[in-house]
Amino acid sequence: MSETIIKLENIGVRFNQKNKVITAVDQVSLNIRKGDIYGIVGYSGAGKSTLVRVVNLLQTPTEGRLVVDDEVFFDQGNVQLSAQALREKRREIGMIFQHFNLMSQKTAAENVAFALKHSGLSKEAKEQKVKELLELVGLAERAENYPSQLSGGQKQRVAIARALANDPKILISDESTSALDPKTTKQILKLLQELNERLGLTIIMITHEMQIVKDIANRVAVMQDGRLIEEGSVLDIFSNPKNELTQDFMETATGIEEALRKIHQQESVRHLPAGQELVHLKFSGNATGQAIIHDLSKHYEVTANILFGNIEILDHTPVGELIVILSGTPESLSKAHAGLKESGVGIKILKEG
Template sequence: MSKAIIQLDHIDVTFEQKKRQIDAVKDVTIHINQGDIYGIVGYSGAGKSTLVRVINLLQVPSAGKISIDGDVIYDEKVLLKSKDLRAKRREIGMIFQHFNLMAQSTAAENVAFALKHSGLSKDEKAAKVANLLELVGLSDRADNYPAQLSGGQKQRVAIARALANDPKILISDEATSALDPKTTKQILALLKELNEKLGLTIVLITHEMQIVKDIANRVAVMQNGHLIEEGSVLDIFSGPKQALTQDFIKTATGIDEAMGKIVQQDAVKYLPQGSRLVQLKYAGQSTDEPILNDIYAKFHVKANILFANIEILDDTPVGEMIVILSATDDKVDQATQALQEAGVSVVVLKEGGHQ
C-alpha cells in the first residue's frame, strides 16, 4: 500500500488585510500518496494556491501540521531551521503558469541555474542539464533563449529546471493555463510520463476539471477556503456530491453545452406521450454491455441517442448519455427499471406529453 508523502492536517491560513481578517484556508486536511497525480480544483480565490504553497512552507500556515515524506516540517512546536528547510524544499519542484524563465539565459542555462548549490562539478552539471533537456524532449533547443521558444517549449524548460535537484514531489500551479489546448495535452502527457518513469508525486492546481480528468488519479475540490469534496477521480466523476463539483464535471464532459442544444430539438420540445428523455450514467462493466440493444429486445423500447460520452478514468470506462426512450404502455417504466438493475443511473429529464 502506498504511503502518504504529503500530509496536511487541519491547515488554517489567515491573512490580516487593512484591519480585516481573511481566512484563505480553513481547517483543510489532505493526504497525498507517493506516486499520486493529485488534482486540487477550485475557482479563483478558493484557496488552492495558498494551500499548496504551504507544502514547502512558502506560505507558513496559521495552524495545523505538515509532514513531508514522514518528516514533520511544521506544527505548533516545530518549524524547520533554514538549512533543513532548504534541504526539504529541494525535494519539491514547482512549475508555474508564466514559466518564470530568465530571458537573458539559454534553455540550458535556465536549467543549470537550479544546480547552483548542488555541489556538482562543471562537467557533471553539463551532463545533468543535457539529460534533463532530453527527458523533456528539448535536446535540440539547449542554446535557444526563451524568446525563441514556444509556450509549450518554455514550460518544458521550466519542468526540466524543476526536476534538476531530483525532487520527489512536483507542484504544478496552473502550469497549462497560458497554453493552447493541443500544447496543454502534450504537457499533461509529459507530466504523466514523468510520474510513471520517475515515480514522481505530482500536485496539480487548476480551475479546469478537464485537466484533472486527463491525468489525475485523485482530486480535491475547494471553495471559499474549504475542502468540500475529495476522492478518486473515478468516484468524483461518477458520483459528485457537491453542487460545485457537479458544475465542474458538467463543463468537463460537455454535457451542459450539449443540453443547451438538445432541448432546442423538435424531438425533445414535442416529446410524444409514452416517451421519456433520460440521462444515463454508467461505469465499469456496464459500459461493455449492449444494454440499449437488450432493452429493445426485451421490452421493444427504442432508444434515440442524442448525446454520448465515454471516458477512461483511472483505467475504468465511464459513460454518459442523453437518450429518448420510446414505447407503448408501461414498457418504458420496465426498461428504466432494467437499466437501473444493470447498474446504470437513470435521471428523468422530461416526460412525453409535457411541453
C-alpha cells in the same frame, strides 16, 4: 496501497487585511500518496494555490499540521524545521507555474543550470545533468536557445527540466498549462504523466479545469471558498459527483453541459409527447460493455433515440454516458428504469412528455 508522502491535517490560513480577517484556507485535511497525480480543482479564489504553497512552507499556515515524507514541517502553530533544514527539504519539491518564470537573458541550458547553483556538483557534472534533463523533456536541440526563441510549450518544458534539477520527490504544477493552447496542453500533460511513471514523481496539479484532471490525475480534491468540498478517486468523482459545484465541473469537462444546451433547443425535445422522456444514462466498468439500448427494446419494449453519447477511460476504467429519448408505456418505462439500475446504470430523468 502506496504510503502517504504529504499529510495536511486541519490546515488553516488566515490573513489580516484592512482590519478584517480573511480566511484563505479553512480546516483542510488531505493525504497524498507517493506516486499520485493529485488534482486540486477550484475557481479563482478557492484557496487551492495558497493550500499548495503550504506544502513547501512558502506559505506558513495559521493552524494545523503538515508532514512531508515522514518529516513534520509544521505543528502547533510553529515551523518545526531549522532554516537550513527547510532549504534542503524545499529542494525535494519542484514547482512549475503558468508563466514559466524563465530568465530571459539566459539560454535554456543556463536556466536549468541555475537551479543547480548550490548543488555542490562539479562544472562538468552540472553540464552533464543539464544535458540529460533537456533530453528528458525533449529539448536537447534547444539548449542554446533563449526563451524569446522558444514556443510556450518549449518554455514550459525548460521550466519542468529546471524543476527536476535537484531530483525532487514532489512536483507542484500551479496552473502550468493555463497559458498554453489545447494541443500543447495535451503534450505537456503527457510529459508529466511519463515523468510520474518513469521517475516515480508525486505530482500535485492545481487547476480550474476539470478536463486537465480528467486527462492525467488519479485522485482529485475540489475546493470552494477555502474549504475542501469533495475528494476521492477521479473515477469516483466523475461517476458520482455529490456536490453541486463538482457536478458543474463534471458537466463542463465531459461536454454534457454544451450537449444538453443544444438538445433542449431541439423541436422534438421542446415538445416531448406523452409516453416519451428525456433521460441521462451514466455507466462505468463492466456496464460499458452491455448492449444497453438493445436490451431496452428486447426486454422492456422501450425504444431509445440516442441524442448524445460519450465514453472515455478514467484511471484505466471505461466510463460512459448517453442522453436518450425513451418511448414506451408508463409500465414498460418503469420496468426499464428498474432494469437499468439493476445493471449498474445511473439514470436521471431530465424531462417527461
